[in-house]
Amino acid sequence: MNLTDKEFDKRDNKMSADITQIRNLIDSAENLETEIVDGVSYSAAHIWKSVAKLALDLSDQQEWFDEYFDAIAKGE
Template sequence: MKYTKEEFDKHDKEMTRSVQELKFLVDSAENQASEVVDGKWYPTPHVWRTIAEKALDLANQQEWFDRYEAKEL
């Protein structure tokens, strides 16, 4: 099964957005900033936990690209 260009572009945009979000979260955590989600403040440990979850999500997204590249070869 080959992936379409639209599928690739969709995954590429999602990964780009996720990487940008991860960079923002790391910067916030390094500065010991709190995170606001739906108007509620969360302490720095919550930000680090969110970073860990985002990193795992990025690993899964990267696996998709690895599968994509393997199918294209």
């Protein structure tokens, strides 16, 4: 896997930001808060759906890192 440090850092930074975002969303949903986006209020149920979507995206991101580190271990 041929990858530049810049690309790795970009993916790492995105995943870190997404982890922070999911933590914030979970905190809001647990406290039954509403989320306001562009002046529109969304219920805790909507926040949980956002958590689920982001969790799936994070699993894809983690898969990429797993494959990257597997390739390094194999010397690719």
